Amino acid sequence: MRKESDRELLDFFMVTCREHHLRVTPQRLAIYVLLSESKEHPSADGVFQSIKREFPSISYDTVNRTLLTFSKIGVVGIVEGRGEPRRFDPNMSSHHHFHCRRCGTITDFFSDDYDNLEIPRDLEEKFTVLNKRVVLEGICDTCRTKQSRL
Amino acid sequence: MRKESDRELLDFFMVTCREHHLRVTPQRLAIYVLLSESKEHPSADGVFQSIKREFPSISYDTVNRTLLTFSKIGVVGIVEGRGEPRRFDPNMSSHHHFHCRRCGTITDFFSDDYDNLEIPRDLEEKFTVLNKRVVLEGICDTCRTKQSRL
DNA sequence: TATTATATAGTAATAATTCTTATTTGTCAA
DNA sequence: TTGACAAATAAGAATTATTACTATATAATA
Numbered sequence: 001m002r003k004e005s006d007r008e009l010l011d012f013f014m015v016t017c018r019e020h021h022l023r024v025t026p027q028r029l030a031i032y033v034l035l036s037e038s039k040e041h042p043s044a045d046g047v048f049q050s051i052k053r054e055f056p057s058i059s060y061d062t063v064n065r066t067l068l069t070f071s072k073i074g075v076v077g078i079v080e081g082r083g084e085p086r087r088f089d090p091n092m093s094s095h096h097h098f099h100c101r102r103c104g105t106i107t108d109f110f111s112d113d114y115d116n117l118e119i120p121r122d123l124e125e126k127f128t129v130l131n132k133r134v135v136l137e138g139i140c141d142t143c144r145t146k147q148s149r150l
Numbered sequence: 151m152r153k154e155s156d157r158e159l160l161d162f163f164m165v166t167c168r169e170h171h172l173r174v175t176p177q178r179l180a181i182y183v184l185l186s187e188s189k190e191h192p193s194a195d196g197v198f199q200s201i202k203r204e205f206p207s208i209s210y211d212t213v214n215r216t217l218l219t220f221s222k223i224g225v226v227g228i229v230e231g232r233g234e235p236r237r238f239d240p241n242m243s244s245h246h247h248f249h250c251r252r253c254g255t256i257t258d259f260f261s262d263d264y265d266n267l268e269i270p271r272d273l274e275e276k277f278t279v280l281n282k283r284v285v286l287e288g289i290c291d292t293c294r295t296k297q298s299r300l
Numbered sequence: 301t302a303t304t305a306t307a308t309a310g311t312a313a314t315a316a317t318t319c320t321t322a323t324t325t326g327t328c329a330a
Numbered sequence: 331t332t333g334a335c336a337a338a339t340a341a342g343a344a345t346t347a348t349t350a351c352t353a354t355a356t357a358a359t360a
Contacts, residue, residue, distance in 0.1 A: 081232070
């Protein structure tokens with residue numbers, strides 16, 4: 001079950017790479033797998049730190065460039081942030097984000113209502129809308145309980 | 151009419167500053183006024199470049215620090231972005247954003263439907279939601295017409 | 301297997317943000 | 331007013347983040 005979907009994900013990745021005439025190198029594969037297994041939304045540096053265990057000689061630039069390339073061909077996303085280092089998101093299906101103001105974690109959540117939001121008529125006429133996302137901000141449960149203990 | 155609301159905005163600014171024990175210095179006032187008059191969502195550097203005309207000796211750091219302070223006390227917002235330099239937003243009333251993928255401009259828009267979005271029940275129980283915003287991405291009209299000419 | 305285009309590591313450069321410190325400036329109370 | 335204190339500023343330096351460059355290595359294709 002798990003294996004099955006992993007397999008599909010990898011296939012999707014490789015097919016998309018080839019469509020864009022990108023070689024599937026061991027580094028790229030490793031970066032993609034690492035990111036898709038990660039539950040967080042890591043920065044380029046975060047990915048770099050983890051991938052180094054597998055590729056001790058890999059450079060930060062390769063990781064960063066690769067992640068940017070991935071976002072260009074649409075196999076990963078770049079999370080909306082507020083000026084901190086860029087963070088990446090392997091989940092390309094429609095979902096939404098909750099940002100904790102205190103600890104900065106970003107939690108994915110799903111909502112059919114949000115997915116089905118209508119684009120305002122005047123906007124739709126004026127702009128081509130390719131993506132929509134609801135971004136909630138606040139305090140997460142972990143931070144909330146921490147605070148109440150103080 | 152216009153003057154009236156400008157006045158109110160300034161009062162709001164000064165009152166909020168004082169509530170947070172922040173002095174209303176000429177620099178702060180100028181930065182705030184500049185930002186609220188700006189139709190864009192400028193970066194710290196953008197504000198710095200403009201404000202220099204009024205305060206030739208002001209430092210970039212002062213501008214940047216001031217803007218961050220403003221966002222902390224809630225008189226300006228920080229716009230959600232994707233890794234580019236941080237950008238600021240003087241509009242603190244509920245509104246939403248359209249980001250153009252090509253030219254990067256951010257357009258404010260308003261929608262009662264979006265303002266009234268319900269927070270999913272499970273999220274509301276788990277997290278304290280302080281802010282919600284719908285972020286649309288796509289191609290703006292200017293870029294669209296540019297492209298079709300090619 | 302040879303060819304060729306692309307990717308990589310390593311290094312350097314640039315850009316963005318934050319920190320440090322000495323000085324200046326407001327604010328408040330007498 | 332004036333003096334004392336707290337806070338803000340400017341200037342420069344340091345940190346961090348991102349991107350560019352180049353020689354070498356590698357994968358895909360014929």
